[in-house]
Amino acid sequence: MLSERAKKEIEAALRKYPNRKSAVMDALRAAQKDKGHIAKDDMDEIASILEMRSVEVNAAAAFYTMYNVDRPVGKYHIQVCRNISCSLLGAEHLIKHMERALSIKTGETTPDKRFTLSTVECLGSCGTAPMMQINDDYHENLTEAKIDELLKKLE
Amino acid sequence: MEKVLLKNLGKPDSHRIENYIANGGYRALEAALKLKPDNIVQMVKDSGLRGRGGAGFSTGLKWSFIPKDPTIPKYLCCNADEGEPGTFKDRGIIDNDPHLLVEGMAIASYAIGAANSYIYIRGEFAFGADRLEAAIKEATEKGYLGNNIQGSGFSHNMYVHKGFGAYICGEETALLESIEGYRGQPRKKPPFPALSGLYAKPTVINNVETLACIPAIIEKGPKWFSSMGPEKSPGPKIYCVSGHVKKPGLYELPMGTTVRDLIFNHCGGMLKNRELKAVIPGGVSAPMLTTRDLDTPLDFDSLAAKGSMLGSGAVIVMDESTCMVKMALIINRFFSHESCGKCTPCRDGTPWLTNILKRIEGGQGRQGDVELLESLCTNIFGRTFCPLGDGAVMALRGALKNFRDEFQYHIDHKKCMAS
Ligand SMILES: Cc1cc2nc3c(=O)[nH]c(=O)nc-3n(C[C@H](O)[C@H](O)[C@H](O)COP(=O)(O)O)c2cc1C
Ligand code: SF4
Ligand code: FES
Secondary structure (H helix, E strand, O other), rough: OOOOOHHHHHHHOOOOOOOOHHHHHHHHHHHHHHHHHHHHHHHHHHHHOOOOOOOHHHHHHOOOOOEOOOOOOOEEEEEEEEEHHHHHHHHEEEOOOHHHHHHHOOOOOOOOOOEEEEEEEEOHHHHHOEEEEEEOEEEOOOOOOHHHHHHHHHO | OOOOOOOOOOOOOOHHHHHHHHHHHHHHHHHHHOOOHHHHHHHHHHHHHHHOOOOOEHHHHHHOOOOOOOOOOOOEEEEOOOOOOOOOOOHHHHHHHHHHHHHHHHHHHHHHHOOOEEEEEOOOOOHHHHHHHHHHHHHHOOOOOOOOOHHOOOOOEEEEEEEOOOHHOEEEEEEEEOOOOOOOOOOOOOOOOOOOOOOHHHHHEEHHHHHOHHHHHHHHHHHHHHOOOOOOOEEEEEEEEEEOOOOOEEEEEEEOOOOOHHHHHHHOEHHHHOOOOEEEEOEEEEEEEEHHHHHHEEOOHHHHHOOOOOOEEEEEEEEEEOOOOHHHHHHHHHHHHHOOOOOHHHHHHHHHHHHHHHHHOOOOOOOOOOHHHHHHHHOOOOOOOOOHHHHHHHHHHHHHHHHHHHHHHHHHHHOOOOO
């Protein structure tokens, strides 16, 4: 079930476009905001609001990598950039450091469901590499010490 | 040089409309609304401005392809998908000076007769998307957007469309598919977007930096713009410098600044004073340059003459300790990850390349692997539906051409010669 807040966001999205289908990305984003991922019945509900077929909503959700379709993530989704500029300045060491600090491997979630660790491609922050994103926020010019401090704050 | 694109960066609350106006903002829009739309298109043509999104197409010419018939709805789309690794200039403008983009877009929309425009921003730029939505609201309240702008009779609405993780949506027709609610896969061209674009209506797609140049062209005139930098690719350019330099960041400089000047004067030289090994001049799709090419001007034509490209203006600097096999792997892995799956050579070819690179890098390379990479490149290049597949090949060929011995060393000795 979509929350009232999500439904309001979908209403607002519909005002931006001449057709209902264009609102599908905003609608999926709104659904994901509710619980961190998107479930099958959310997609069915979105399909009925937008007058689309469920498979069409599903196709969009599966295509864009930021939608967590049926893939629950922790309260804090940590996404470390592994692309070129970050890699030149030591991203790999930081990823290993993070795996040690959280006692999980990349792609996994801690047993208490607080942290999910992922690697991602360039996030457009290469001048302040290495960097990572925790939920919506960017953290730049990272060092191991800086990561430890950040994780402590999220504990 | 007097900055025009990054002039407000670092000023307190530069994103607020009061500060933007106090710094002379929206005067260009007011002036533009007193001109005929055709005159503006001509001014942009005369300025020599070429698109900053990668291809370097004349902006004025692109606008002139839009049909004049006032009964046909038209759209402007701003490409803020900024996903080319190494690139962070559009984000710099959006986060710090969103009104510069809004003003440029309002002028462009007036010039082509578009009543509606969309900014397609990549999903990860949540902060920037908020900034843009706030800026649009402020501009509408002050009468720079909305109905009958500044009493001119021209009305315009601007919206933010948020992507959600897909590099391919930076390709302009994939971007349109995405706004229409489909998977972001490129469309067949022709028809070109100028005739049949968003919702099958005439559409101009321009990069953030391209549109951010427009207010200055109106205010300072096309001659001012065209007199800066090389005759055939003039104007100011934002270079995004990252990697092994002392001072990475955004640098607004005249187009045609040389690699040497950029790295050793503006960026303070190499990190830890190590030797330079290679430079990627325009995002990872652009073949790399080496120390031989340090005096190459960073502009569209000079880089094309060197077999590379200016692309997005992302200058990635690598020092002597860099393993080129690893860099090639990282770049190729990116392309195979981002392949949209529409055509076979790219969908199947790029992961195959990645696997071979992975085994070479990991010390399990086989004799003949370099030749295999080369033959795969031949089979992908020129056979893909959109330029992403070709970009993957060009990048890899650039690495093989300059550092073939490093790849072979990895295979022969099962380890790296550089690091
Ligand atoms: C795979 C691919 C990715 C692209 N990504 C971007 C991008 O992130 N931003 C951008 O402005 N242009 C990108 N482009 C270029 C656009 O297709 C288009 O040429 C550009 O937005 C036009 O704007 P301009 O004329 O102002 O440069 C990309 C092209 C391809 C083939
Ligand atoms: S070249 Fe790659 S990204 Fe482009 S259409 Fe083909 S599969 Fe998609
Ligand atoms: S390479 Fe990491 S943010 Fe661009």
